[in-house]
Amino acid sequence: MKKHIIGAAVALGTLISTVSMSFAEELLVPHLTYRVGPFAANGTMGANAITDYFTMLNERDGGIGGLKVNPEECETGYNAQKGVECYESYRGKNPLMHIPNSTGITLQLLQKAPEDEVPIFTMGYGLSAAAKGETFPWAFNYPASYWSQMTSILSYIDSETGLKGKKLAFLYLDGGYGREPIPLLDKLSPQMGFDVVKIPVAFADSQNQGSQWLTIRKEKPDWVIMWGWGVMNITAIKEAAKTRFPLDRFIGNWWSGAHVDVEPLGMKAKGYKASNFTPSGRDFPVVQDVIKHVVSKGLTKTEPQMPGKVLYNRSLFMAVIMAEAIIEAQKLAGKPNVTGADVRKGFERIKLDEARLKELGFEGFTPVIGSCADHEGQGSIFVHQWNGKEWDRITDFIPPMTDIVQPLLTEAAEAYKADKPGWKTQNCS
Amino acid sequence: MFYKETGQFKSKYKEELAAFPLFEDKIGIGILGVLTFLVIPLFGLPGLNYEFAMGAIMIPCMIFIIMTLGLNILLGFAGQISLGTGAFSGVGAYAFYKFITIFPDINIIIALVLSGLVSAVVGVIFGLPSLRIKGFYLMVATLAAQFFLTWAFIRVAWLYNYNASGAIEGPNKEMFGIIMIGPQSSGMTRYYFVLVTLIVLTWLASNVIRGRIGRSWMMIRDMDIAAELIGIRPLVAKLSAFAFSSFYIGIAGALMVFFWLGAAEAESFDINHSFLYLFMVIIGGLGSITGSYMGAIFVWVVPVLIKEIGKSAFGFDAFVMENFSTILLGAMIIIILILEPHGLARLWQITKQKLRLWPFPY
Numbered sequence: 001m002k003k004h005i006i007g008a009a010v011a012l013g014t015l016i017s018t019v020s021m022s023f024a025e026e027l028l029v030p031h032l033t034y035r036v037g038p039f040a041a042n043g044t045m046g047a048n049a050i051t052d053y054f055t056m057l058n059e060r061d062g063g064i065g066g067l068k069v070n071p072e073e074c075e076t077g078y079n080a081q082k083g084v085e086c087y088e089s090y091r092g093k094n095p096l097m098h099i100p101n102s103t104g105i106t107l108q109l110l111q112k113a114p115e116d117e118v119p120i121f122t123m124g125y126g127l128s129a130a131a132k133g134e135t136f137p138w139a140f141n142y143p144a145s146y147w148s149q150m151t152s153i154l155s156y157i158d159s160e161t162g163l164k165g166k167k168l169a170f171l172y173l174d175g176g177y178g179r180e181p182i183p184l185l186d187k188l189s190p191q192m193g194f195d196v197v198k199i200p201v202a203f204a205d206s207q208n209q210g211s212q213w214l215t216i217r218k219e220k221p222d223w224v225i226m227w228g229w230g231v232m233n234i235t236a237i238k239e240a241a242k243t244r245f246p247l248d249r250f251i252g253n254w255w256s257g258a259h260v261d262v263e264p265l266g267m268k269a270k271g272y273k274a275s276n277f278t279p280s281g282r283d284f285p286v287v288q289d290v291i292k293h294v295v296s297k298g299l300t301k302t303e304p305q306m307p308g309k310v311l312y313n314r315s316l317f318m319a320v321i322m323a324e325a326i327i328e329a330q331k332l333a334g335k336p337n338v339t340g341a342d343v344r345k346g347f348e349r350i351k352l353d354e355a356r357l358k359e360l361g362f363e364g365f366t367p368v369i370g371s372c373a374d375h376e377g378q379g380s381i382f383v384h385q386w387n388g389k390e391w392d393r394i395t396d397f398i399p400p401m402t403d404i405v406q407p408l409l410t411e412a413a414e415a416y417k418a419d420k421p422g423w424k425t426q427n428c429s
Numbered sequence: 430m431f432y433k434e435t436g437q438f439k440s441k442y443k444e445e446l447a448a449f450p451l452f453e454d455k456i457g458i459g460i461l462g463v464l465t466f467l468v469i470p471l472f473g474l475p476g477l478n479y480e481f482a483m484g485a486i487m488i489p490c491m492i493f494i495i496m497t498l499g500l501n502i503l504l505g506f507a508g509q510i511s512l513g514t515g516a517f518s519g520v521g522a523y524a525f526y527k528f529i530t531i532f533p534d535i536n537i538i539i540a541l542v543l544s545g546l547v548s549a550v551v552g553v554i555f556g557l558p559s560l561r562i563k564g565f566y567l568m569v570a571t572l573a574a575q576f577f578l579t580w581a582f583i584r585v586a587w588l589y590n591y592n593a594s595g596a597i598e599g600p601n602k603e604m605f606g607i608i609m610i611g612p613q614s615s616g617m618t619r620y621y622f623v624l625v626t627l628i629v630l631t632w633l634a635s636n637v638i639r640g641r642i643g644r645s646w647m648m649i650r651d652m653d654i655a656a657e658l659i660g661i662r663p664l665v666a667k668l669s670a671f672a673f674s675s676f677y678i679g680i681a682g683a684l685m686v687f688f689w690l691g692a693a694e695a696e697s698f699d700i701n702h703s704f705l706y707l708f709m710v711i712i713g714g715l716g717s718i719t720g721s722y723m724g725a726i727f728v729w730v731v732p733v734l735i736k737e738i739g740k741s742a743f744g745f746d747a748f749v750m751e752n753f754s755t756i757l758l759g760a761m762i763i764i765i766l767i768l769e770p771h772g773l774a775r776l777w778q779i780t781k782q783k784l785r786l787w788p789f790p791y
Contacts, residue, residue: 033747033748035747036751072747073746073747073748074747075748075750079696080693080696080697081690081693081696081697084690084691084692085485088480088484089481089484089485091478091484092478092481093478104596104696107596107692108690108691112612112691114612115612115613116612174583175595179595419530419590419600421600421601422601
C-alpha cells in the first residue's frame with residue numbers, strides 16, 4: 001500500500017513538473033484579437049498575420065533562440081471590458097508582452113503594466129504620449145504615434161496646396177482612438193494658421209454618415225482628414241464620392257487606407273489617399289516566406305490571396321518588431337527563456353535600420369530605432385493613393401515635425417502623470 | 430434525509446423567524462463561510478491559476494450578485510421593470526471616481542456609500558414615471574435613462590476629469606495602511622473587501638425585504654390598487670424601491686470598476702450590460718435572494734468556464750469559444766426557462782423539498 005502511494009506521488013510529481021516545464025519552455029506572446037464584432041473583417045486579417053509570422057518563425061527557424069513562440073489568442077470583440085478580462089486571464093503564465101490591438105483597451109492597461117512588469121506594445125495606435133519612455137517605461141508605440149503621423153500628414157498637405165489659411169475637416173470615429181489627435185489639432189491650428197472643423201462619427205452611425213457629409217458640404221473644407229476604422233472608412237469614401245468631394249483631397253490615416261476599405265468600391269474610390277508605413281505587395285521576401293512555410297502548408301486560416309494586402313503586411317511588421325524585442329531581450333539576458341521585464345529592455349534596444357530590415361525581408365518598410373527615452377522611434381510615413389485596382393505609393397517617407405510634436409508629447413506625458421501619485425518612471429540620462 | 434426537520438423544536442418566535450431555521454442550513458452556511466473566507470482566498474479555485482480565479486471568477490461574481498440583488502429588489506419584489514441597470518451602475522462608478530479624486534483622503538467605505546446614495550437619487554428621478562405608467566411603458570422610460578446617462582458619460586467631460594482617454598481609472602488608494610484599489614492592490618485584499626460588502630448588503634436586503642418596506646413592495650407588485658386601498662402609499666413604496674435598488678446597483682458599479690476592472694469607459698455601462706443583469710435576475714428567479722446569487726453565478730461563470738475548458742482541454746481557438754459560449758449560454762437560458770420558468774431558485778427549492786423526503790418519497 002505504502003509503495004503504491006509513493007509511486008503515485010512520484011508519478012504525480014513528474015506529471016506536475018512536466019506540465020510546469022512545458023509552460024516555461026515556450027515564449028508566450030498573448031495576442032488580443034477581434035475576430036468577432038463590428039471590426040471583425042479588419043481584425044481577422046491582422047490577427048492571422050501575427051500568428052502566421054510566429055508560425056513561420058517556428059517552422060523556418062525553430063522559434064526564437066531555440067524556443068517556440070506561442071501567440072496565444074484571446075478574443076475581445078474590440079470591447080474594452082473584454083480586453084481587460086483577457087489581460088487578467090494571462091496572469092501568472094509569464095506573458096512576454098501585451099498587444100491590446102485597440103486604443104480603448106490600451107488606455108485601460110497602461111496603468112497595470114508597470115505593476116505587472118509586462119510591456120505593452122501598440123504599433124501605430126494607443127496613447128501618443130506613451131512615446132515618452134521616461135514617463136512610460138512600460139509602453140511602446142513604434143514606429144510613430146498618432147500625433148507624429150498627423151504632423152506628417154499636415155506637412156504632406158502643406159507640400160501639396162500649402163496649409164496656411166486652409167480649412168481642414170477632421171472626420172473621426174467617436175472613441176478613444178478617433179479623439180486621440182484632437183488636442184494636437186487644437187494646439188497646431190492657431191500656430192500654423194489653418195482652420196479645423198471636427199466632425200465625429202458615432203460608433204453606431206458608422207454606416208450612416210449622411211449628416212456628417214452634409215456638414216462637410218456646408219463647411220467646404222479644402223481637405224478632409226479621416227481617423228476611421230472598419231466599415232466607417234468605406235462609408236465615408238462612398239459618401240465623399242456621392243457628394244462629389246474631390247477624393248484626392250481626402251486623406252485617411254494609416255488605419256483608413258487598406259484594401260478592405262476601397263476594394264468593394266473599385267474605381268469609385270479612385271484618387272483616395274491614405275498614409276502608411278508598411279508597403280503592400282507580395283514581393284517582399286518575408287511575405288514569400290510566410291506563403292511558403294505557413295499558408296501553402298495549410299497551417300493557418302489565412303486565405304491565400306490575403307498576404308500582401310495592406311493590413312496583412314502591417315501586422316507582419318508588428319510581429320517582426322515583437323520578435324526583434326524578444327531577440328534583443330535574449331541577447332541581453334544571455335538565455336532564451338526571458339521575462340516581460342527583459343522584453344521591455346529588448347524593446348528599448350530595437351534597431352530595425354535599413355540593413356536589418358533588408359536582412360529580415362522587409363526592405364522598404366519604415367525603419368524603427370528605439371531608445372530608453374524614445375518609445376515611438378519617430379518613424380516616417382508615406383502617402384499612398386488608390387488607383388481603382390491597387391494602392392500606389394506616391395511619396396517618399398515624410399518625417400514627422402519632431403520639433404513641434406516632442407514638446408507637446410512631453411506636456412501630455414506630464415499631464416498624464418500629474419494625477420497619478422506613485423506613477424513609476426525611469427531615468428534615461 | 431439531508432433535511433430532517435423532525436426533532437428540531439422551536440420554542441421562541443425568534444427561532445421561528447431566523448434566517449436559517451434548520452440546523453442543516455446552518456451547517457451549509459458555515460461550510461460556505463469557511464470556503465469563501467479561508468479556503469478560496471488562500472488557495473484559489475482547483476485547477477485554475479490563482480489570479481485568474483480571483484480576477485475573472487470570484488470578484489466579478491460577487492459584484493454581479495450585488496448588481497442582481499439590486500435589480501431583483503426592483504423587479505422581483507416591487508414589480509417595477511427597468512432596463513436602466515447598466516446606466517445606474519455607471520452613476521455609482523462615476524460618482525465614486527469623482528469622490529475619490531475631489532477628496533483624495535476620503536475613506537473608501539464612505540465614498541462607496543456616498544456613490545450608492547448618488548445613484549439612489551438618480552434612480553428615484555428616473556423612477557418618477559413609475560407613478561404614472563406600468564409595464565412596457567415604464568420599461569421605455571427606463572430605457573431613456575439608459576441612453577441619456579451613457580450619453581452623459583461620454584459627453585460630460587467633467588465626469589472623467591477631462592481625461593484624454595475618456596475613461597475613469599482607479600488610482601492607488603489605501604485604507605488602514607493597505608492598498609485597496611488601483612493597479613498596486615492585490616487580488617486578495619479586493620476579494621475580501623467585496624466579500625464583506627456582499628455579506629453586509631445581503632443581510633441588509635434580507636431584513637428590509639422581510640420588514641414593513643419590503644412587504645409594501647410586494648403588495649404593490651401583487652396588486653397595486655388593493656395595496657393602495659389598504660393604506661400603502663404607491664409613491665413611497667415605488668420610489669423607495671427605486672432608491673434601494675439603485676443604491677445597490679450604484680455600489681456594484683463602483684465595485685465593478687475599481688475593485689475589478691481597474692478602469693472603464695462608458696461602454697461598460699451600456700444597454701448590453703442592462704440585459705446581462707436582467708438575464709441574471711430572470712435565470713436566478715424573480716423575488717428571491719438565493720436566486721440572485723445563483724443567477725449571477727450561473728450567467729457569469731458558465732461562459733468563463735466553457736471558454737477555459739474549450740481552450741485548454743480541446744485546443745479550440747479563442748474566437749470560436751467566444752462565439753460558442755454565447756450560443757451555449759443562450760441555449761441554456763431557453764432550456765432552463767422552459768423547464769423551470771421560476772428560475773434556479775425554484776429549482777433549488779424543489780431539490781430541498783425532495784431531499785427532505787429522500788430516500789422515501791411519497
